Amino acid sequence: MDLKQLRYFVAVAEELHFGRAAARLFISQPALSFDIKKLESQLDVQLLTRNNKSVSLTNAGQVLLDEARYLLLRAEQARRLTLRSAQGFVGRLSIGFVNSILHRGLPQAVRTFEQDHPDTEIVLMEMNSAEQAQALQRGQIDIGFVHWSHFPESIRGEPVLAEPFLCCLPQGHRLAGESRIDLAQLANDDFILFPRNVSPHYHDLIIARCVAAGFSPRIRHETRLWQTVVAMVAYEMGVALVPQTLAGTWKEGVHYCEISGDGALSEVHAIRHADKPSAAAESFLTVLKALQKPVAPGL
Structure with a gap:
């Protein structure tokens, strides 16, 4: 073969x-x-x-x-790395990531790191949290950015950012004029959510948040990306709970409002090898952390 x-x-x-x-x-x-x-x-x-x-x-x-x-x-990565090595470039940093961190500084961190380390090529691989844990153990990635941190002892996790969830409503929704609502007010609405196999962490957090408000959400549509979730809300296909970051990246056709009361946060953790961390991975994490800023309400 x-x-x-x-x-x-x-x-x-x-x-x-x-x-x-x-x-x-x-x-x-x-x-x-x-x-x-x-x-x-x-x-x-x-x-x-x-x-x-x-x-x-x-x-x-x-x-x-x-x-x-x-x-x-x-094989293609090996070919490129070989060519880069012949031209004086000597390293590669493989990074796993979940989609949401694209809106929290990952592209900017890649540009900054590559400017500071021109001899290192960064390769990004989008995976869910469980896939990243497996990829890290297999040596397929050097660092990962995931939504949860319950991993084997061979993997070290570290929180990178945390932010609240917001309600994302169509502009024509009956509550679209509110800046803060009780989640129970959406008990009779259709929800848009990830399939559990795609992101068990987010799926369970959102279900638990609704149950704590006294209802089980009626999940009408399922999709795999936050951008698609918000787009479907804009098309009046349902409502959703989304990380606060999205309020600053997508505003057309939707309204965001805060949720009354305390609840679980949307978190991203960095995972690395516990016993043999990559120096390049540690440097990249430092760059990404320096780019993190509090998310303004902007609602």
Whole structure:
């Protein structure tokens, strides 16, 4: 099994069509079919189910797709790092991150760090918290930024920032003129929330916050990104609880208001190896912390 075979397999797995995959790879369809059959023969496993009308992945094929994407990414990173080393660049810092920290200084920290350390290339990998813990243990990332910090002793966690949740309402909502509301006032509204498998921490925090207010939220829609949550609120598809940062990054079509009473905060923690922390990772964390500022209400 070589990188060419993996590239061919990924193309077919993503297109689920040999003709489109062959065109994407600029090779003939018979040659592509031959290489995929050869790969299956080498592995002694069926990766694709084919008939005259469709192509689909077997369970084994889905597993290989995830691993092949990772191997091809690492191979490309190795190629770039080798070229950079030949040009005098000597290091790489791999960083895992959850989406919300993009709005709390991560891009600025990357620019500042690379200006101060031109011999180090930063590679960003978006993952949920559990995926980052696994990636850190496997050596796939040097530092991660996650939503929770209950990890094995081999991983050291450190809080980086914390902020309150706000209610995000459509501009035409009956409560859109309020600056502060009781969460119980949304008991009969449709909510927009992450699926639990995407972000168990945030999902459970928001559910618990609603239960503490005396109701179980009616989750009407699920999505994977904060930006999509807010966009769906703007389209009057429901209401949501979001980290306060978003009040300063997305305002069109929505209204943010504070929630009365105390409640769990939206937190981001940095995770590193407990016994062998990366010096570059520690330096990057220092840069990111220096960029943190209190979030203004701005409601």
